[in-house]
Every structure is written in C-alpha cells, then in structure tokens.
Amino acid sequence: MSRVLRVGNASGFYGDRSSAWREMLDGGELDVLTGDYLAELTMLILGRDRLRDPSLGYAKTFLRQLEGCLGTALERGVRIVTNAGGLNPAGLAAAIGSLADRLGLTVRVGHVEGDALARPDALTANAYLGAYGIAACLTDGADVVVTGRVTDASLVVGPAIARFDWGRDELDALAGATVAGHLLECGAQVTGGNFSFFTELPDGGRRPGFPVAELHPDGSCVITKHAGTGGAVTVETVTAQLLYEIGGPDYLGPDVVTRLDTVELSADGPDRVRVSGVRGAAPPDTLKVGVNNLGGFRNSMTFVLCGLDIPAKAALVRGQVEAAVGTQGLEFTLARTDHADAADTESASALLHVHLRDSDKARAGRAFSAAAVELALASYPGCTLTTLPGDATPYGVFTADAVPQEAVPHVAVLPSGARVPIPPPARTAGPPDEPLDAPPAESPRRPVPPAGPAPATPAGHPTRRRPLGELVGARSGDKGGDANLGVWARTDASWSWLRGWLTEDRLRELLPETAPLDVERYELPNLRAVNFVIRGLLGQGVAASTRFDPQAKALGELLRSRHVDLPAHPTPGAGR
Numbered sequence: 001m002s003r004v005l006r007v008g009n010a011s012g013f014y015g016d017r018s019s020a021w022r023e024m025l026d027g028g029e030l031d032v033l034t035g036d037y038l039a040e041l042t043m044l045i046l047g048r049d050r051l052r053d054p055s056l057g058y059a060k061t062f063l064r065q066l067e068g069c070l071g072t073a074l075e076r077g078v079r080i081v082t083n084a085g086g087l088n089p090a091g092l093a094a095a096i097g098s099l100a101d102r103l104g105l106t107v108r109v110g111h112v113e114g115d116a117l118a119r120p121d122a123l124t125a126n127a128y129l130g131a132y133g134i135a136a137c138l139t140d141g142a143d144v145v146v147t148g149r150v151t152d153a154s155l156v157v158g159p160a161i162a163r164f165d166w167g168r169d170e171l172d173a174l175a176g177a178t179v180a181g182h183l184l185e186c187g188a189q190v191t192g193g194n195f196s197f198f199t200e201l202p203d204g205g206r207r208p209g210f211p212v213a214e215l216h217p218d219g220s221c222v223i224t225k226h227a228g229t230g231g232a233v234t235v236e237t238v239t240a241q242l243l244y245e246i247g248g249p250d251y252l253g254p255d256v257v258t259r260l261d262t263v264e265l266s267a268d269g270p271d272r273v274r275v276s277g278v279r280g281a282a283p284p285d286t287l288k289v290g291v292n293n294l295g296g297f298r299n300s301m302t303f304v305l306c307g308l309d310i311p312a313k314a315a316l317v318r319g320q321v322e323a324a325v326g327t328q329g330l331e332f333t334l335a336r337t338d339h340a341d342a343a344d345t346e347s348a349s350a351l352l353h354v355h356l357r358d359s360d361k362a363r364a365g366r367a368f369s370a371a372a373v374e375l376a377l378a379s380y381p382g383c384t385l386t387t388l389p390g391d392a393t394p395y396g397v398f399t400a401d402a403v404p405q406e407a408v409p410h411v412a413v414l415p416s417g418a419r420v421p422i423p424p425p426a427r428t429a430g431p432p433d434e435p436l437d438a439p440p441a442e443s444p445r446r447p448v449p450p451a452g453p454a455p456a457t458p459a460g461h462p463t464r465r466r467p468l469g470e471l472v473g474a475r476s477g478d479k480g481g482d483a484n485l486g487v488w489a490r491t492d493a494s495w496s497w498l499r500g501w502l503t504e505d506r507l508r509e510l511l512p513e514t515a516p517l518d519v520e521r522y523e524l525p526n527l528r529a530v531n532f533v534i535r536g537l538l539g540q541g542v543a544a545s546t547r548f549d550p551q552a553k554a555l556g557e558l559l560r561s562r563h564v565d566l567p568a569h570p571t572p573g574a575g576r
Contacts, residue, residue, distance in 0.1 A: 005163045005215040007156050007180070008226075011035035011082070012187030014042045014059050020187070020210050021069045025078060027226030030212070031163075033073065034155040035082035036185045037062060040480065041542050043149070044292045044396035046086040047124040057087035058146075063095055070096075071105055074143060081134060081155050085146040087124060089113050090413070093146045108415035110137030112147040114408055114422075117289060123396065124292040127408045130254035130283075131174075133422045134158025136412035143415075149290065151253055153181025156213060164217045168255070168425045175258040175280025176219025178251070183223055183241050183275070184211050189475075190223060190241040192231030194553070196473035196560060203230045220276040222268050233271040236473060236490070239527050243486025245477040247533045248522045254287055254405065255425065256280040261524050277526075285428035287408055289401040295544050296357055297364040297392035301372040303352040306382045310338060310350045313380035317352055320379055324371035325363065331355040331546055351386075355546040357395065364392035398480050398541035462568035467561055468510075472498060474556025481545075483537040483552035485559065488529035495528035497567050502530055510562045511555070513537070 008030045010020040014037045017023075024033055037059040050057035062084035073080055085092040093111040100107040112133035119125035126149035135158045137145040145158070160166065160177040183190050188208040192198065198205035209229025214222040223238055225231065242263065249261035257280060264277035305313045314334045322330060333353040342348035354372065358364040369389035376383055405424035412420045471494045476485040487502060489495035508515040518535040538545045538552060549555065 003217055005032065005160055006030050006212055007032045007034060007159055007184065007215060008212045009034050009036070009184040009187050009210055010065075011037055011062075012185065012189065013037065013039060014045070014061065016187055017210075018061065018065055021065045022072075023229070024210055024226070025069055025072045025076065027209070027229060028212070030076075030078045032079050032081060032159040034159075034184065035062060035080070035084060036152050036155060036187075037082065037084040038086060038149060038152075040290060040292070040398045040478075041396075043086065043124050043126065043290060044398070044543050047292055047396075048394070050087055051123075055088075055091060058089070058092035058095075059084035059086055062092070063099060066096065067099060067103070070100060070107065070144075071103060074105060074107060079138060079142070079159070080144045081138075081147075081159060082145070083147045083150055083152075083155060085111060085148045087116065087126070087148060089146045089148045093144075093413070096144055096146070108141055108143045110140060110142035110145050110415050111413050112137065112145070112150065112411070113413060114410045115147075115149040117403070117408070119291060122291050122293055125289055125401075127287040127289050127403060128254060129287070129408070129410050130154055131157035131161055132255065133410055133412040135161035136420050136422065137414060138162035140414040140416065140418075151181075152185035153178045153253065154255075156181030156184055156215075157255065160215050160219070163215075169427065170219075171256050171280030171282065172278065173217070173219030173280075174256040176221065176275070176278040177215060178253055178256060178258045178280075179242070179260075179263055179275055179278050180213040180215055180221040180223070182244075182251070183238060184213055186241060186244060187211065188231060189244065190237055191225050191229075191233055192237050194475070195237055195240055196469065196475070196557070197236065201232050206230060208232075219278060220274070222272050222274050224272045233273055235265045235267055235273055236488070238265055238273045238275070239488050239529065240473060240475045240486075242527065243475045243484075243488065243524075243529055243531055245479055245484055246486065246531060247479075247484060247520070248531075249524060250281070252284060254283055256283050257429065261526060263524075264526055282427045282429040283405075283425055285405055285424075286402040287405055289403055291399045291401055292396050292543075293399075295395050295397035295540060296359040297361045298355065298357045298395045298544075298546075299364045299368050299390065299392045300353060300355045300546070301369055301389075302386040303354065303372070304349050304382075304384045304386060305352055305380065306338070306345055306349040309380075310334075310336065314350075314352050316380050317354070317375065320375055321354055321372060324374075325356065325368050329357045329364070331357075333546070333548070335548070353546075353548075356392075357544070357546075358392075361392050366391060368392075396541070396543040398543065400480055463565040464568055465563055466566050468564050468566070469557075469560025471566055472560065474560050476552050476554070476556035478538055478542055478551040478553075480541050481536055481538045483534045483555055484531060485534065485552070485555050486529055486531040487556070487559065488527055490528075492528070493569060495525075498528075499523060499525075499530060504532070507532055507559075510559060510564070
C-alpha cells in the first residue's frame with residue numbers, strides 16, 4: 001500500500017457544484033473523496049427540515065450526487081467520507097444502503113453519531129466531534145462513512161489516522177492533517193476560487209478544479225488538483241484558504257491544537273504546494289457545541305430614491321414607516337449607490353433597505369410590507385420599491401457553548417452494525433478561553449502577539465495614493481456573529497511595511513463599521529499575514545444578520561479597495 005494518501009474534496013458547502021463528485025472520480029487517482037456540507041446556517045436549515053419530517057435532517061442533494069457515482073467509487077476503491085448526515089447520520093446511512101440495493105451494488109456503510117445533544121430549548125445542539133470515529137469506520141472496512149457534526153478538518157484527519165495508525169499523542173502529525181483538512185474543506189477556494197488576484201489565474205478563475213491533498217505519514221502534505229482542471233494551486237491560493245475563518249495562531253480542535261504560526265508553505269512544482277513544519281499541542285478538554293434557535297420572523301422592503309435630496313427622502317420614508325408599524329425591530333440602511341448628474345435612473349438612485357424582525361409573524365409579514373407599498377403615492381417624489389409585498393420568514397440565532405469532552409458519547413457505528421465508543425483524548429490542556437471552533441481565541445498557554453514593528457515608511461519617505469489591494473490579498477468569513485479578516489503581503493518588502501502599518505486602529509479607520517467593536521489582531525509571519533477577528537460584526541449570526549454582506553465574505557475585498565498611502569518601494573506581484 002502506498003505511504004501517500006490522496007484525499008480529494010468534492011463539496012465545500014450545501015449547494016456546491018453538483019458535478020464535482022463525478023469530476024473528481026474521473027479526473028485522477030484518489031484514495032478518499034470527502035464532501036463537506038455543514039455550516040452554521042446549514043444546521044438551521046436541516047433543523048427546520050426535521051421539524052417538518054423527522055426522517056429528514058440530512059443533506060438530500062448528497063444522495064442524488066451519489067447515485068451517479070457510487071458504482072464508480074466502489075469499482076475504483078475510492079472511499080467516501082462526508083458530514084452530509086447533518087442531524088440524522090443514521091438516516092442517511094440507511095438511505096445509502098437502500099440506494100445501493102436499488103442500483104444492485106454491495107456497499108459497506110459506517111456512520112458516526114453522538115454529536116446531537118439534548119437541549120429542550122434549542123432547535124439544534126451539536127458538539128463538534130473529532131476524527132477517531134471516522135477512522136474506526138474506515139479501519140473496519142467502510143466504503144462510505146457518514147457523520148453528523150464533526151469539525152470540517154476531521155473529514156481528512158480521519159482517513160489519515162486510519163491509513164497511518166496515528167495515536168492520540170502524535171500531535172504534530174494530527175496538526176499537519178488538520179491543516180490539510182482546513183485547506184480542502186472549502187473546495188475550490190484553495191484552487192483559485194474567491195481569490196483576490198483571480199485575474200492572474202491561467203483561466204481567469206472561470207471554473208477552478210477541486211483540490212487534492214497528498215498526505216504523508218508525518219502529517220505533511222502537498223496540495224494539488226487533477227491535471228487539466230481550471231484554477232491554480234499556488235502558495236498564495238493556499239495562503240488565502242489557510243487564513244479563512246481562523247482566529248489566533250492556536251487553532252483549536254477536538255483532537256489537537258494546531259499552531260498555525262508554524263505552517264510552512266513552499267512551491268513543489270506546477271499546481272503543487274508543500275505544507276510542512278506544522279506543530280501540534282494537546283487539545284482542550286471541552287468540545288464546542290453549536291446551538292441554533294428560531295429567533296423570530298423577518299421581512300425586508302427596499303425603496304428606490306432617485307435624484308436630489310436623498311437624505312431627506314430617506315428621512316421621510318423612515319418617519320412614515322415608523323408611524324405605520326412602530327419602531328420596535330425596525331432597521332434602516334441607506335446605500336448611497338447614486339451618482340451626481342447621472343444619465344439614467346439606476347445610476348442616479350440610492351437604495352433604502354428597511355428590515356423588520358419580530359416574534360409576531362403577522363407584524364413582520366404583510367402588516368409591514370403592505371404598509372411600505374401603501375406609501376407609493378403618498379411619500380417622496382419618484383417613490384418606488386424593488387419588490388411586491390411579501391410574508392415574513394423565520395430566522396435563526398446561532399450561539400456557541402462548550403461541554404466536557406467526556407460528556408459527549410462519540411460512537412462509531414461500523415458497517416457490521418457494531419457500536420464502538422470513541423474515548424476522549426487522555427491528554428488535554430484544560431479549558432480554552434473559548435469553545436472549540438468559535439472564532440478562535442488564543443490558547444491560555446500563548447500570549448496575544450504584539451502589533452508589530454514601527455511602520456516601514458516613516459515620515460518623509462515617498463508614498464503613492466493607491467488601493468491597498470495593489471500590495472496585499474485578503475480573505476474573510478464568518479463564525480457566528482463574528483467575522484475574520486486575513487490579509488497577506490505578496491513580497492517580503494510589502495510584509496515589512498504591512499505588519500507595522502495595519503494595526504487595529506488602522507483597520508477601524510479603513511472600515512468604520514468596525515470602530516465600535518472589539519477587534520483582535522494576530523500575526524502569522526510564515527505566511528506574511530495578519531488576521532483580525534471582529535467581534536459582533538454579524539450580530540446574532542448569519543441567519544439573523546441584516547447586513548448587506550451577512551457572511552462577511554466581501555469584507556476583505558472592501559478593505560483592499562480602500563485608497564491609502566502605499567510605500568513607493570514595494571512593488572506589486574507575488575514572490576518570496
């Protein structure tokens with residue numbers, strides 16, 4: 001058996017490219033193919049599915065994708081590992097067995113359970129399990145392993161444990177595989193998807209291929225993709241994904257704390273990046289618990305304000321809407337998309353977004369949207385709206401909790417039906433400052449890094465007023481109500497400037513909406529990067545957020561678009 005384990009990814013979220021499973025199976029050699037379907041918002045969606053039908057609660061699209069691929073995977077010996085089981089991994093495992101029977105195939109299916117916790121006041125409550133349950137199923141010969149809520153990286157770490165027989169104390173190897181899992185978990189984001197410098201990719205980023213990790217017994221890996229697929233794998237595309245949805249250098253997991261400041265990236269040939277040097281430490285003695293609750297009902301209407309007196313028009317609408325439905329739960333956001341002396345209506349118009357959240361579905365429904373429409377002939381000149389009146393929709397609220405690792409009954413259900421308890425790690429580091437996989441805080445063992453040296457361009461040195469993105473890339477995302485924003489420099493000279501210049505206070509200046517919030521800053525010198533965690537930017541989480549960019553996906557690009565005084569000496573372009 002080869003000592004290299006080739007793990008591919010075919011799904012980064014519930015709704016990803018449906019053809020990716022077929023593309024990955026047909027595109028090249030693989031040992032394992034993973035699919036990540038779960039996010040905080042997805043768990044809410046699955047929870048609502050289960051309310052309607054207790055037999056549901058898993059990602060139904062996965063079954064449709066598997067129908068055309070299961071035979072190929074079995075024939076080629078490619079094992080499938082997915083968290084598509086969501087809230088009902090046993091139900092999905094049974095459905096896969098029924099699918100195989102219908103297709104005339106023999107398949108060995110294992111699943112992992114125990115993550116679901118009894119919280120009578122919650123729609124869903126699930127602990128983030130580790131990788132050893134997955135490994136147990138694979139070791140017993142499973143062709144397909146289905147999980148519920150495990151950490152995203154566990155989909156890759158589990159197969160590596162099974163192949164290389166890592167024990168709980170092989171922390172560096174586990175940490176290396178965790179980095180590989182983090183790089184693969186979002187699919188094409190590591191092969192050029194959502195990449196700041198997409199115009200430099202060979203195909204302009206039109207259809208990036210999905211990634212492959214070649215894992216080695218020491219936990220190091222090479223990130224690559226199948227030959228002939230789009231996008232690219234470079235040190236920068238890997239850096240971008242490594243910065244996605246992280247916090248401090250200590251990346252907390254149920255099996256290991258991965259020290260992201262030890263990660264070393266190096267080019268290993270065309271579309272190949274070697275990931276090495278990763279160090280690990282003992283995990284916390286708690287597991288994160290993701291909790292979803294129904295928060296109430298929401299509705300939105302958008303007024304188009306054209307031409308002159310935009311602020312006065314917005315103020316008139318605000319007063320009229322408040323008089324009609326009251327002020328409780330109302331939120332007004334004026335987007336100044338208008339241009340002076342514009343030649344067409346759209347270019348001359350601003351948008352006033354009006355949101356209402358309430359526990360009363362009737363008030364948030366037609367009572368609100370109809371009141372907005374009734375202003376059409378009785379408000380500002382040129383009054384119009386972008387939609388017809390509609391009913392309210394429910395929204396969810398995500399919170400993170402923590403429970404002791406030993407309090408969660410992590411169980412591997414083997415293909416034979418045998419139930420194997422997975423014990424928690426014997427060696428832990430005590431409770432962290434925050435739950436696992438929350439926007440990660442520093443481990444209590446490690447201090448918050450300093451803000452860096454003095455700026456590299458002191459007064460009197462030449463500068464040029466240009467977009468920040470000429471020198472740096474960025475990647476941003478969400479974790480509950482918080483956002484992360486990772487920024488990396490493209491050259492050593494740019495890094496020397498960036499690490500001293502981009503402080504918490506500077507970020508607040510460039511992104512005024514962050515000014516009243518707690519902002520944490522961490523340095524990752526090996527990546528020439530700084531990462532910010534912005535607490536509370538997304539309110540009660542993605543499902544409840546009325547922010548224009550509710551998942552903070554565009555926050556990094558907003559920062560890159562700001563015009564600043566760049567040093568004249570660092571030149572744009574990648575390089576080491």
